[in-house]
Amino acid sequence: MLVWLTDFSHIFGALNLFRYLTFxxxxxxxxxxxxxxxxxxxxxSSLRLKQGKxxxxxxxxxxxxx
Numbered sequence: 001m002l003v004w005l006t007d008f009s010h011i012f013g014a015l016n017l018f019r020y021l022t023f024x025x026x027x028x029x030x031x032x033x034x035x036x037x038x039x040x041x042x043x044x045s046s047l048r049l050k051q052g053k054x055x056x057x058x059x060x061x062x063x064x065x066x
């Protein structure tokens with residue numbers, strides 16, 4: 001989709017950067033990283049609330065072999 005911006009490169013020459021796969025890949029990685037840092041903590045806290053209190057203690061009903 002961003003390659004379509006190169007059709008307007010005769011107006012603004014910097015749009016030629018969207019022709020390069022490396023530039024588009026770095027843009028996608030930067031966007032993903034931004035979304036994770038921006039929305040990640042909110043999503044994690046909401047999932048923790050939905051999960052409830054997690055128990056980390058060992059179960060007491062184990063069979064003991066003597």
